[in-house]
Structures are given as C-alpha cells and as structure tokens.
Amino acid sequence: MHKHDDTKRLSTFFFPLRTNTGYYESPEGYLGLLERVKQASLLYDVLVFEGGIYDSIMWDNGNWDVWHPPHTVDTERLKWMKESFRSSGDEAALFIQAEGGEPIPVFRGEVIRQFRCEFHSLLNELKGEEIPWIHIENFELTDEGKKDARSISGLIDKKFRSSLPSNKHVISLLVKNFCRDMVITTRMSAGASVHGLYAGLLAHKVGVSHAPGFVAVQVAVPNWSNLEWQELVELREHPSWVALREKLLELEITVRTSLAGMPEDEVQYKTALSQALIQELLTEIAEYQPRTGEVLGNIAMDLIIGLIPLPGTSAVFTGMRGFGEIEKAQSSWITAFLKLRQTK
Numbered sequence: 001m002h003k004h005d006d007t008k009r010l011s012t013f014f015f016p017l018r019t020n021t022g023y024y025e026s027p028e029g030y031l032g033l034l035e036r037v038k039q040a041s042l043l044y045d046v047l048v049f050e051g052g053i054y055d056s057i058m059w060d061n062g063n064w065d066v067w068h069p070p071h072t073v074d075t076e077r078l079k080w081m082k083e084s085f086r087s088s089g090d091e092a093a094l095f096i097q098a099e100g101g102e103p104i105p106v107f108r109g110e111v112i113r114q115f116r117c118e119f120h121s122l123l124n125e126l127k128g129e130e131i132p133w134i135h136i137e138n139f140e141l142t143d144e145g146k147k148d149a150r151s152i153s154g155l156i157d158k159k160f161r162s163s164l165p166s167n168k169h170v171i172s173l174l175v176k177n178f179c180r181d182m183v184i185t186t187r188m189s190a191g192a193s194v195h196g197l198y199a200g201l202l203a204h205k206v207g208v209s210h211a212p213g214f215v216a217v218q219v220a221v222p223n224w225s226n227l228e229w230q231e232l233v234e235l236r237e238h239p240s241w242v243a244l245r246e247k248l249l250e251l252e253i254t255v256r257t258s259l260a261g262m263p264e265d266e267v268q269y270k271t272a273l274s275q276a277l278i279q280e281l282l283t284e285i286a287e288y289q290p291r292t293g294e295v296l297g298n299i300a301m302d303l304i305i306g307l308i309p310l311p312g313t314s315a316v317f318t319g320m321r322g323f324g325e326i327e328k329a330q331s332s333w334i335t336a337f338l339k340l341r342q343t344k
Contacts, residue, residue, distance in 0.1 A: 010045035010046050011043075011044045011045045011046070011190075011191075012044060012045065012046045012047075012048055012188055012189070012190035012191070013040040013043070013044040013046070013047050013048070013190060013191045013192070013193070013211070014048045014050075014184070014185050014188055014190040014191065014192040014193070015037070015040075015047065015048065015049045015050065015119060015192070015193045016050050016139075016181040016184060016185070016192060016193070017050045017052065017053075017054035017067070017117045017118070017119070018054055018115075018117070018177035018178075018180060018181055019177055019178055019181045019192070019193075019194045019195060019197075019198055020033065020117050020193055020194070020195050021054065021056075021115035021116060021117040021195065021197070022195035022196060022197040023117065023195055024085065024115075024116050024117045024118075025085075030122075031225070033122065033193075034122065035224045035225070036193055037122070037126070038224050038227060038229065038232055039214055039217045039218070039224065040191075040193070041133075041232050041233075041236065042217060042232065042235075042236075042241075042244070042245060042248075043211075043213040043214070043217060043245055043248070043249070044191065045133060046133050046134075046135060047133065047134050047135070048135045048136075048137055048188070048190065049119040049123060049128070049134070049135070049136050049137075050119070050136075050137065050138070050139060051069070051070040051073075051119075051120070051136040051137060051138050052067055052068050052069045052070050052072075052073065052118070052138065053067070053068040053072075053073060053077075053081065053116070053117070053118040053120075054066075054067050054068075054115070054116065054117045054118070055067075055068070055081075055114075055115070055116050056114065056115045056116070056173060057113075057114050058112045058113045058114070058167060058169045058170050058173065059112060059169070060112060060167070060169075062169055063169040063170070063172070063173050065115075065173065069138065070120070070136065070138065073118070073120050078118065078120060078121050081116065081118070082121070085114070085116050112167050112169070112170065113167065113170050115173075119136070120136075123136065126229050131233065133236070139184050141180060141183060141184070145183050145184070145187070148183045148186075149176075149179040149180050149182075149183045150179070152178075152179040152182055152183065153175055153176070153179045156175055156179075174197070174198065178194075178198055181194070191211035191212075192211070212249050212252050212253060212256075213245070213248050213249045213252055215252060215269065215270065215273060216248040216249070216251050216252040216273055216277070217248055218270075219270050219273045219274050219277060220248060220277060220337065220340070220341075221340050221341065227340065231339075235336060235339055235340070238335070238336060238339070239331045240331055240332055240333060240334075240335035240336035240339075241336050243331055243332060243333035243336065244333040244334075244336035244337055244340075246333070247280065247333040251273060251276050251277060251280065252273065254276065255269065255272045255273050255276055256269075258272070259272060281334065281337075284332065284333070284334045
C-alpha cells in the first residue's frame, strides 16, 4: 500500500475508484462528482485521486472486476468506455482459455449490474496535472491491509447484508470494495469520497463517520455549479482561504456537538449551521465596520440556508456594501466567504 509522509501534516481527501462508481452512471452523477471535488478543494490541503480505470460486471451467477492501470489509459480508451457503458441490460460473457485450448465461458448472459469509474477525464478537464495539490496515485492492499479489510467485512453482519434489495453478487462486491477503500483511507489518515450507493454501509456501525466540513460548505455556498474551478484554484492562494476552512470546520463541529444525543435530522442540522454562520458573519462584520451605529445598515441578507425546503427561507444573499475595511483584512475568513458568494 502507498505510504504518505505525515511530517507535513497536510489534510488529505481521497477519491477512490471503487466506492465512487455511482458517479459514472449519468451526466448528473458527473456533475455531482465535480461539485464534490470543488468542495473538497476548499476544505483540504491535498486531493488524492486513485489512478486507472475500475470496471466490474455482475451476472445472476457471479461477478468479475478488473483494474486497468494508468499507463493503459489514453483518450481513445476513455471515449470508448464512456460511450459503451451501460449500468445494466447488456449481454456480456467472460471466458478463460488454457494455452492451446478452446475458450470456455465462465459467465455469460444478461448483465444484472455494471460498475465503472475513472477520474482521468475529470482531471483532464480541470488540468489537474498542473495543480501541485492534486495527486494521482495507485494503491494495492498489503497482506496486512487485506486482513484489516476482512475484519471490517466481519462487522457487516448477515442480517444487514440480507436487508439490501439487490443480487447477492452485487452485495458481495459492494461490501468488498467498501472495506478495501476504507482500509486505504484509514492508512492515509484521510477523508474520503463515498457515493450514496454506499449510504447503507456508512450508516452501519463499522467505525466510519462523516468527513467534517462538507455540510457547512453546502450551507455557506448553496450553488456550486456557478463557481468556476479556476476561481477556487485562485482562492486557495489567498491568505483568507485557510481561515475560512477552519471557520467552517469549527462551526460544523460546534453544531454537531450541540445536537449530540438528538435524533438525526438533516434539515434541523443545516438550519442550526446556517444560524451559527449568520451569527459569525455579524460578529466578524462588526469587527471591521466603523462604530457609527450603522454597522448593519448597509447589509441586506436573508438566511443562508442553501437548498433547505423550509417556508420563509431562501438562498438569497442579496447584497453587501461598504466592505472596504473587510477587503483590507486579507486574512479574515469573511473575505474568502464573500469571494465565494459574490453576486453578478
């Protein structure tokens, strides 16, 4: 397994192939992945993408999967794999052939499910090879890593497996891939992107928790599709970027702690985050505005709720004027926040 140098103590976010196959299944999935990459670029020092192409096919009576290393990946292959991909319904066959013998089918027939994932197309679009904090790496479990993966798999009991509405071969592959990627993520001391396809496994008690910061980022910046990648790259060079990242992480940890012991409610959680963010905004603005009694006079803002479907709330940040002093405070987290929330 690849080992990282921990001496620099850089925060790392990992995009593994196997537990992100769901993003490959539709154009909407691709946009979801792009949004995740943008968010991670704001929250972490280093983004690590697993290289190569992962491909798997499931039939009624078995499954097959393979990893194609990066040196086999080129533009033509990426184009063909994208155009030929079908998540289910195609006919496929797997043959084995001894030297000098005839091909013998191992699996053949209608494909129940197919999974595929690669990040090279996305990174080519983002010019990832030119960005020093984006890394493409290959990973292989050691014998010890494989043992750890089996231990995690053992925590996923038969009752839970049987509750999944899917073919047993699909379940087996999902569990195997999940356990592999969690071992690698743990060894890297990183956060990791895991597609919603694995939500049931994440909810299961296998020692996995949500990476902090992502919900706060979604509340603070509800529409990531309007943010250009180059703007985020440039923001990372701004001295206020680290302060914003630390503020969002702090807010999420504080709110999560305040709600500990209460039933999980996503709307309530995001609402509490939005309220905490507004309070922090007002406090920070007051620090930089003249003490004239009109500290809030030129601010028109609504609750920063993101896309929460609550009556009386919106994602409007209608205008902020008179922030000359704040713009001068280059290290303030609010400077980075305002750059992200700029309105045309």
